[in-house]
Amino acid sequence: xxxxxxxxTVELGINRNNWxxxxxxxxxxxxxxxxxxxxxxxxxxxxQALRPVLDLVWQSAGMWWSANYNANGEWxxxx
Numbered sequence: 758x759x760x761x762x763x764x765x766t767v768e769l770g771i772n773r774n775n776w777x778x779x780x781x782x783x784x785x786x787x788x789x790x791x792x793x794x795x796x797x798x799x800x801x802x803x804x805q806a807l808r809p810v811l812d813l814v815w816q817s818a819g820m821w822w823s824a825n826y827n828a829n830g831e832w833x834x835x836x
Contacts, residue, residue, distance in 0.1 A: 764790040769818050782819035790817055804832035
């Protein structure tokens with residue numbers, strides 16, 4: 758389970774100039790963000806197991822999914 762306090766004071770660590778974003782995207786709209794429980798698979802690499810959690814974080818900030826995964830679903834952080 759993942760939660761953030763003071764979430765409304767931070768935004769995703771993305772370069773807004775490289776994205777075509779609305780004003781609300783990339784930012785959290787509430788002070789406390791409580792994400793639902795996610796059961797992580799123990800038989801896969803940690804970057805793959807954490808993808809559902811990271812997708813939820815990005816979706817909570819108005820994005821479709823975590824941009825730190827490529828089209829094949831592999832961990833590929835944005836620079």
